[in-house]
Amino acid sequence: MKAKIFIxxxxxxxxxxxxxxxxxxxxxxxxxxxxxxxxxxxxYAPLYNPANIGLSGYKEYGVEIASAxxxxxxxxxxxxxxxxxxxxxxxxxxxxxxxxxxxSEGLKISAExxxxxxxxxxxxxxxxxxxxxxxEVNLGKDALELFLMGxxxxxxxxxxxxxxxxxxxxxxxxxxxxxxxxxxxxxxAVGGTVKYIKGLxxxxxxxxxxxxxxxxxxxxxDGTMIAHTAEGxxxxxxxxxxxxxxxxxxxxxxxxxxxxxxxxxxxxxxEHGYHFEFDxxxxxxxxxxxxxxxxxxxxxxxxFGSRLPVVMRTGVAKTDGKxxxxxxxxxxxxxxxxxxxxxxxxxxxxxxxxxxTPVRAGLALGGGKRAVxxxxxxxELPVFYMDIAxxxxxxxxxxxxxxxxxxxxxxxxx
Numbered sequence: 001m002k003a004k005i006f007i008x009x010x011x012x013x014x015x016x017x018x019x020x021x022x023x024x025x026x027x028x029x030x031x032x033x034x035x036x037x038x039x040x041x042x043x044y045a046p047l048y049n050p051a052n053i054g055l056s057g058y059k060e061y062g063v064e065i066a067s068a069x070x071x072x073x074x075x076x077x078x079x080x081x082x083x084x085x086x087x088x089x090x091x092x093x094x095x096x097x098x099x100x101x102x103x104s105e106g107l108k109i110s111a112e113x114x115x116x117x118x119x120x121x122x123x124x125x126x127x128x129x130x131x132x133x134x135x136e137v138n139l140g141k142d143a144l145e146l147f148l149m150g151x152x153x154x155x156x157x158x159x160x161x162x163x164x165x166x167x168x169x170x171x172x173x174x175x176x177x178x179x180x181x182x183x184x185x186x187x188x189a190v191g192g193t194v195k196y197i198k199g200l201x202x203x204x205x206x207x208x209x210x211x212x213x214x215x216x217x218x219x220x221x222d223g224t225m226i227a228h229t230a231e232g233x234x235x236x237x238x239x240x241x242x243x244x245x246x247x248x249x250x251x252x253x254x255x256x257x258x259x260x261x262x263x264x265x266x267x268x269x270x271e272h273g274y275h276f277e278f279d280x281x282x283x284x285x286x287x288x289x290x291x292x293x294x295x296x297x298x299x300x301x302x303x304f305g306s307r308l309p310v311v312m313r314t315g316v317a318k319t320d321g322k323x324x325x326x327x328x329x330x331x332x333x334x335x336x337x338x339x340x341x342x343x344x345x346x347x348x349x350x351x352x353x354x355x356x357t358p359v360r361a362g363l364a365l366g367g368g369k370r371a372v373x374x375x376x377x378x379x380e381l382p383v384f385y386m387d388i389a390x391x392x393x394x395x396x397x398x399x400x401x402x403x404x405x406x407x408x409x410x411x412x413x414x
Contacts, residue, residue, distance in 0.1 A: 023047045024069035024114035025130070027387035027407040031376020032348025033362020035326040038243075038251040038317025042121035043411065046128050046175040046193045048313065049255040051243035053124050054177030054189030057319075058243075062413040064119040064128075072111040073369060073393050073403025076102045095148045099141070106161055107139040108368075126175040128193075135166035136336070142211075158211040159223050165336060167306070168200040169263070171237065187245040192238065199233030199263045202306060210276075222277040228304060232267030236260075237308055252316040258308040266303035273297050309339035315346075324350040330367060340368035348374070356380040360389070369393070370402055386410045 023029050026044045029036035040048035042060030052058045081101070085094065112134045119128040140162045177191030210223025241255030274296040315328035328346045332339035344367030350360045362374040376389030386409070393403030 024071060024112055024405070025067035025116050025407060025409060027067070027069065027376055027389040027409040028350075028360065028378060029389075030069060030391060030405060030407040031360035031362060031374050031387070031389035032326060032350060033346040033364040033372065033374050033391075034330070035315060035317070035328040035346040035348040035362060035364075037253040037255065037313050037315040037328050038326050039319060039324065042413070043116075043119040043126055043128060044409075045121075045177070045191075046126050046173055046239070049191070049241040049243055049253040050126070050175040050193045050239055051177045051189045051191035051241040051253065051255070052251075053121070053126060053175065054179050054191050055187050055243055055245050055251070056179075057245075057248075058177075059123045060121045060413060061123065062121045062411055064116055064409070064411040066115075066117045067407070067409040067411075068113075068115040069389075069405065069407035070111070070113040071391075071403065071405035072109075073405075074110075075108040075370065075402065077402065079401055090148070099145055099148060102141050102144060104141060105138070106141045107144060109135075109137045109139075110369075111135050124177055126173075128173040128175065129170070130173070131168075131170050133166075133168040135164075137164045138162055157213075157221070159208050159225070160211070162208055163205055163335075164227070165204045167202050170198045170200065171195045172198075173237075175239075177243070185245070185247050189243045189245075190241070191243070192240045195237040195239070197235040197237055197261075197263055197308075199230070199235060199265055202228075202230045202233070202263075202265050204228055204306070222275070224273070224275045226271060226273045228269070228271055228301070230265035230267060230269045230304070233263050233265035233303075235263030235305075249318060249320050250316060251319050252314075254314045255312070257311045257313070259310055261308040261310075263306050263308070264303055265306065269301050269303050271297075271299050271301045309334055309336040311339055322352050332367075335368075342366055342368045344369070362391075372403075372405070374405070376407075383412050383414065384410070385413060 023034060026047055037048045040052055041058045042062050043064040045052040045058060085098065115131045116129060138161065140159065142157045173193045173195040175191065175193040177189050179187050179189045181188040205225060205227045207224060207226040212221030237258050238260040239255060239257045240259050241253060243251060243253040245251050310333045312331045313328055315326060317326035318324055326348055330344040332341055335341055344364060346362065346364040348360060348362030350358050352358045358378045360376045364372040370393045372391050372393055374389060374391035376387060378385060378387040389407045391405040392401040
């Protein structure tokens, strides 16, 4: 694969200025563990439930000046591990400890990012502009064990279970919500978002199989990897949702993000492949190029399509008083960059010790990720607001974290 594509994806995915990154840039939501479907108003409603802007009390006139959020996480190593082993000469005990931290499914690394600017809320209509990126990589434990420990007789190494996908795009969305039922303080609203998507970069390993076995007489194995990449495309996405205001104090909602979507990748579309094969070679044969058969290539291919993962979110929130809380259930329907088929539950709360300085905390579990603890606060002036949030994966201790999420949001409310 071209080096510039790797660099492009890493910069966008990790710096943020992982896909279903929706909501990563809402610092208030991040601080509450991502539990926000019942609280999202104005410019932030489309990120969680566009139907909310059809409810009274959720419609706003405002502008998001800028927001950004980025998350990077893994399922094995803490920041303390990184500081301890990076650059060190590893002993056999160190290697065993490192391998012991990696689960059987392999080392999973994910990164997601979202940035927004100049999104506008006009009562029941929201115009939003967001940049999104997500990447998901899984390295098999066999490969990592081979790298650290080398080969033993009858050891086998498999490429099975490894995968990689990355995507970066800009979306411009138009959201609308309207009430369909009212009875006293109870309201039911429906809404949707139509998004134009400008694809920036895409990479996916479409085929990966093979392995190597160590025999008394030498080595035997073969393997193939094929990846598709692109540097531009165009597409669309549609989100739909429903919101139920149970009373002035409680709101529930249900939304499907990317219920319909398609991106046609048509700029610099390429296929990159690598194949190796050898049969019972000995150590003395390893330097003989005629014994090990390899083939790698990069070719132009016709444009191809991809879809953003469908994600369902439902939840309920307490919406008034000094203490607010929310609980969300999130379910993806396929494994993809920024999405998991494993369900995730998020819960969070907000307390206002003073009228204009809310403090927040949250917890999220599941979704193929470690537990996430989050904290944040905000400043609210008559027109201007700013929210800041930080979350730690697996623990409240910074050195023991297996991932970080930072978010900042600023805007104006009229």
